[in-house]
Amino acid sequence: MNCIIIDDEEMARAIMIQFIANYTDIEVVADFSNAIEAIKFLNQNEVDLIFLDIHMPNFTGFDFIQTIKNPPHIILVTSDRNFAIEAFEYECIVDYLVKPITKDRFIKAVQKAIFMKTNASSKEVNPKGEDNVNEFYINIDRRLIKIEMASVNIVEAKGDYIHIKTDGKNYIVHSTLKKIEDKLPKDLFLKVHRSFIINTKKIIDIEDNSVLIAKDVIPVSRANRPELMKRLNLL
Amino acid sequence: METPNLNYINELSGDNEEFKIKIIDILKRELPVEVQVYQEEIEKANYTQAAKAVHKLKHKVSILGLEKSYYIASDYEDNLNGNSVALKNDFEAILKAMQEFVIQL
Numbered sequence: 069m070n071c072i073i074i075d076d077e078e079m080a081r082a083i084m085i086q087f088i089a090n091y092t093d094i095e096v097v098a099d100f101s102n103a104i105e106a107i108k109f110l111n112q113n114e115v116d117l118i119f120l121d122i123h124m125p126n127f128t129g130f131d132f133i134q135t136i137k138n139p140p141h142i143i144l145v146t147s148d149r150n151f152a153i154e155a156f157e158y159e160c161i162v163d164y165l166v167k168p169i170t171k172d173r174f175i176k177a178v179q180k181a182i183f184m185k186t187n188a189s190s191k192e193v194n195p196k197g198e199d200n201v202n203e204f205y206i207n208i209d210r211r212l213i214k215i216e217m218a219s220v221n222i223v224e225a226k227g228d229y230i231h232i233k234t235d236g237k238n239y240i241v242h243s244t245l246k247k248i249e250d251k252l253p254k255d256l257f258l259k260v261h262r263s264f265i266i267n268t269k270k271i272i273d274i275e276d277n278s279v280l281i282a283k284d285v286i287p288v289s290r291a292n293r294p295e296l297m298k299r300l301n302l303l
Numbered sequence: 304m305e306t307p308n309l310n311y312i313n314e315l316s317g318d319n320e321e322f323k324i325k326i327i328d329i330l331k332r333e334l335p336v337e338v339q340v341y342q343e344e345i346e347k348a349n350y351t352q353a354a355k356a357v358h359k360l361k362h363k364v365s366i367l368g369l370e371k372s373y374y375i376a377s378d379y380e381d382n383l384n385g386n387s388v389a390l391k392n393d394f395e396a397i398l399k400a401m402q403e404f405v406i407q408l
Contacts, residue, residue, distance in 0.1 A: 076359075077359065078332075079326065079333055079363070147361045168362065210374075
């Protein structure tokens with residue numbers, strides 16, 4: 069497996085090169101201080117993995133991802149925790165490392181990339197890979213918190229935020245219902261109202277135009293009711 | 304106020320003295336350049352660009368073991384993005400401590 073590193077900070081590149089040499093079998097074939105040079109390189113060469121900084125002058129990491137065709141697996145490396153949600157919207161991004169990188173976290177990210185590479189053939193059968201993803205991460209007060217999808221009861225849109233209610237805790241996150249809807253497995257979750265997505269396995273009962281989930285009564289819009297009824301295993 | 308230290312760099316380097324020297328050498332070269340970029344943008348009151356410079360400097364703040372200062376830098380970056388210079392003095396005191404520390408390495 070080979071990789072390239074793209075980061076405008078020489079310090080960051082040096083640290084990653086050291087980690088890769090010390091703790092992995094990956095070969096660093098090149099490192100770049102800007103994304104444009106990396107794009108030129110990728111036009112001529114194939115790589116398995118890219119370590120990519122987000123904040124770079126003129127051309128950000130996300131600009132880079134959108135520019136290259138068929139991006140390989142990417143590990144984002146950044147001092148900014150605020151892009152976690154956006155990051156995981158890209159299929160190619162396998163992990164998100166926050167600087168300063170620690171050895172353990174780095175190794176874990178690389179192992180994840182290797183695992184995804186070796187499972188690439190099964191991914192081709194299921195390009196979205198949704199069946200393999202059981203969790204997502206949210207950014208709260210500079211912490212990335214893992215949420216098991218199955219633990220989510222409901223998601224409610226509240227202006228620029230979404231309110232995620234799980235079995236144990238509730239979270240308010242700056243995001244949209246559309247973004248989280250795309251992340252959640254379609255067989256488990258259903259948008260029943262313009263402001264609500266529900267976990268259909270958590271329904272306690274249904275009455276007219278509402279469903280009861282835990283202690284919450286969720287409205288069901290007329291347009292979404294037929295799909296909800298279709299999902300039920302009616303006697 | 305926190306004192307800069309080499310704990311992270313030492314941990315990173317282990318017994319690889321050559322790597323440690325390399326990292327310190329990069330630090331000595333990159334830090335003054337990044338500080339200068341920050342100062343120029345602040346003088347021009349170009350706060351969005353200054354925020355980008357602070358963002359870059361944040362990595363050096365954490366590399367020098369300044370855990371609490373990192374959060375000051377983060378908040379200052381947010382302030383600059385909102386066109387406010389609140390925490391400017393605190394952040395610049397951190398920069399001064401870092402520069403004084405690095406120059407002695």
